[in-house]
Amino acid sequence: MxxxxxxxxxxxxxxxxxxxxxxxxxxxTFARLVSDAGAECILVxxxxxxxxxxxxxxxxxxxxxxxxxxxxxxxxxxxSMIVSDLPFMTYSSPDVALAASMELMQxxxxxxxxxxxxxxxxxxxxxxxxxxxxxxxxxxxPQSVNxxxxxxxxxxxxxxxxxILADAVEIQDAGASILLLECVPEELAADISSKLDIPVIGIxxxxxxxxxxxxxxxxxxxxxxPAKFVQNFMTEADSVQDAISRFVNAVKDGSYPxxxxxxx
Ligand code: KIV
Numbered sequence: 001m002x003x004x005x006x007x008x009x010x011x012x013x014x015x016x017x018x019x020x021x022x023x024x025x026x027x028x029t030f031a032r033l034v035s036d037a038g039a040e041c042i043l044v045x046x047x048x049x050x051x052x053x054x055x056x057x058x059x060x061x062x063x064x065x066x067x068x069x070x071x072x073x074x075x076x077x078x079x080s081m082i083v084s085d086l087p088f089m090t091y092s093s094p095d096v097a098l099a100a101s102m103e104l105m106q107x108x109x110x111x112x113x114x115x116x117x118x119x120x121x122x123x124x125x126x127x128x129x130x131x132x133x134x135x136x137x138x139x140x141x142p143q144s145v146n147x148x149x150x151x152x153x154x155x156x157x158x159x160x161x162x163x164i165l166a167d168a169v170e171i172q173d174a175g176a177s178i179l180l181l182e183c184v185p186e187e188l189a190a191d192i193s194s195k196l197d198i199p200v201i202g203i204x205x206x207x208x209x210x211x212x213x214x215x216x217x218x219x220x221x222x223x224x225x226p227a228k229f230v231q232n233f234m235t236e237a238d239s240v241q242d243a244i245s246r247f248v249n250a251v252k253d254g255s256y257p258x259x260x261x262x263x264x
Contacts (some may be wrong), residue, residue: 005040005081007111007133007177013040014199014210021251022083022201022213023244026052026069028076030216035078037244041201042078043213044070044109046085046143051217058142061087067103074108083135083178084109088143094126101132111177115141117167121174128175136171138164139205140183151227153204153263155184168192168200180213181205183229186262204229206262212251219247229261 013020022041025031026048034042048069049061063086070084084104091097091114101112112127113135114120124134139154155161165188168179179200181189186206193200193209202209204227214230217223220243221232233250237243250256 004079007081010040010081010178010199010211011197014197019251019254020199020201020211021248022211023219023247024048024051024213024216025073026216027072031073031076031078031080031082033241033244034216035076035080037241037248039080039244039248040211041213042073042080042082043113044073044082044084045113045215046087047215049087051215051223057145058085059088059146061085063087063090063100063103067107070104070109071107081110082108083111083113086112086114091120091123094123097123097127098130098132101127105132111135113137113180115143117164118170121170124171124174124176128177133177134171134175135178135180135201136176137180137182138167138171138184139181139189142182151183153183153185155188156263161185161188164188165192165195168196172196172198181209183227183263185264187264204261204263207254207257212257214247216244219243228263229257231256231258231261 020040023034023039024043024045025034046058046061049055049058090100111133115137155164181202183204189205190208199210201211201213203213218230219233221234233243233246
């Protein structure tokens with residue numbers, strides 16, 4: 001598809017100060033709805049472990065599952081860029097990451113996402129050198145929930161904030177095309193977004209990032225106990241398509257996220 005979203009388009013949007021949008025999708029129907037709503041990116045997220053498979057965490061998600069759902073999404077031939085998560089333990093070394101990323105890219109991903117900072121520099125460098133664009137995920141990295149001892153806001157102490165900023169700079173230097181920041185204070189996310197040249201996508205990171213992402217099931221109001229940063233876009237919508245469009249429009253016109261969705 002000729003007008004497909006590319007990394008250069010996203011960079012140009014950052015430069016122009018235009019917000020862009022990512023939404024998760026795991027199958028062809030929702031990929032079409034997300035793309036038709038005008039979201040620039042579809043994330044085939046390992047959140048599917050929770051919202052589709054019923055697990056408590058993303059840890060049990062297999063590479064086979066990610067490959068299967070990436071293939072389903074790609075069959076919709078969306079205009080949106082397809083970013084697929086590398087699941088738990090599939091990027092523990094550069095070679096393991098290359099093999100796993102090859103599978104996702106060959107099934108239709110245009111970029112892979114992995115969780116972590118400085119320790120991934122060599123892996124990111126090697127992936128990019130071999131033609132695999134990378135989105136790095138910092139802040140609350142859900143695959144490390146067992147290390148954190150639960151889901152919490154990251155970067156509230158000066159030490160943590162400094163470390164997230166240092167990681168962000170390092171992953172950019174290693175060649176990452178996008179940074180995703182999850183559950184960090186608004187001020188820290190805005191500071192990192194202004195310091196980096198690459199686009200920063202936020203979730204629970206306030207309004208100062210270059211883009212926003214939400215999990216599809218959250219924005220459709222299907223989640224039992226949604227996080228503070230979630231808005232249910234179904235409440236005023238007359239269809240699922242309308243709800244996704246409302247989310248896209250709210251990010252673009254700056255009406256989402258509000259202070260009530262933001263951590264300090
Ligand atoms: O897997 C996912 O859906 C994610 C989002 C929470 C950003 O990583």
